[in-house]
Amino acid sequence: MARTRVRITSLLALSAALLLATGCGAADDPAPKDGAKPPEGKPSVVVTTTWEGAFAKAAGAEDIKVIVPQSVHHAPDYDPKPSDLAAVAQADFVLYAPFEPYAAKIKEAAGSKAKLVEVELDNDPAKVSAEVGRLAGLFGTAEAAAQWKKGFDAEYAKLNKELEAAWPGGRSPAVVTQVFTAWSAKLAGATTVGTYGPEAVTPAQLAELASKKPALVLDNAHMSTGPVLPDSGARQVKIVNYPGEDLDLLPVYRNAAAELKKAMSGS
Template sequence: MVEPAGPNVSYAIEISRYSGGYNQTDILNELSFHVPMGESVAILGENGTGKTTFFRALLQLLPKQTGELRILGRQVLSSRDKQWVRSQIGYVPQTQGAGKFPISAEDSVLLGRWGKSFSWGIRPSRNDRELSKYYMEASEVSKDKAATIEVDNTPYGYIKAARKLAAIWGTEAEESNWEQDLGQLTAEIEQAARQHETSKKKVISQVYMTPLLKWLGYEVVGEFGPDEMTPTQLAKLAELKPDLIIDNVHMPQGFSEISKETKRIELRSYPSAEQRSVEDILRHNAEQLGLSN
């Protein structure tokens, strides 16, 4: 429960000339900021510009910090103050854990009922499952045509998944033709990787992008994700001094907080309005890495 502020408190948050960061690097420099009581404020900015660091500053979680901080009128100085601050602020860090995936298509539809009649500790009812079945049937997706597939962002992972789907859907001939087209693109990208001597480049990779980078010949010296990293983890990866930092556009991390000089590239796993096919995604990622001919 949030403790009520005193009658003379005007600001919920007050920061004055605050600087903080990791190791010898300040991410926040001489920051002054205040939020009046009762206001809602959004912190906006590009990936890696210090948004997460700002929230860690409020919670007094940074290893390096100077300046003045007041929460609900109380100045934060001692360890006891810091513990009090953490009891007053609700903080939900980004996480992308794999959980118990993959799940079935039916269970995925069933999640639409979450919070309506079942939740933690309360199992879905017969009605929930009947509704899930109804929506599956309404979409004309039969169980014998549904499949669970996993891909690793490499051409070979795509081919394995496509063959599995083709066997279920009876589209083996079409899949074979698609493989030939994909094989030509794969050969072009592999040749470009050799020409750019990717084996001589050290990279830190978001874990879901590691198979792609290893296929391309890069030396992966460290990995991160999918969960949000701690300052200690960030600092250890920065010590590896990579040539490139490869992030995932769908769940980016703020690596520029501690490595402003190292080039950071975001790659894709999923389609978008511009990249609608597997081939589009491969081309896009190759272009981002400078491997297009």
């Protein structure tokens, strides 16, 4: 992953500015109390990226604030703004991934009493279901999560069936996949013959992967190292992990399925 470049001094300075502004607020515009919940007891959730945001939305959260813009592919590179700290200070939950270590420092700098929740970001369907269920338990939104899971399972099964019907010659294609896009190979019912990354691929690894004679190489759009097996005849497919600003996880699977189907058809 990219190295974290968080300036703790700047975070603390922003925090001080935020606290000063809060302390000097007008009497007729009081600051909300820490931990205050939005209407109807719905949890206020701050997430570092749209990926955590999609998990939170699937779990039933409605009041979700995303810190890192979608245009930033590597969350640890992002420098939080005062508005980010303000959102954290009023949140009930702050969701982050292990490779985003500044999340705890954001919470500390903002003086938040929010519950910090580490999320395993993986679009493998079993892991998604487990994380969404766990978050729903924290949020108190189990019914909403159950409804989402029902729709998710149906859509996943549909896409899987369509992809298997598109197998070249009716046989499961052999694929090499970046470690964080293995879920897309599973979606296609493909046969994974090798993995690579997240570190740079060495010449020895390239030779080993090429010897497996894969039909497809599944590349992580957010951590691409360029062509992996350019002289092998394998088609490289770009897989996107992060959802859009609507925080809808299903289009991630639909888009991956479309790219995989196109690659398998040779078009």
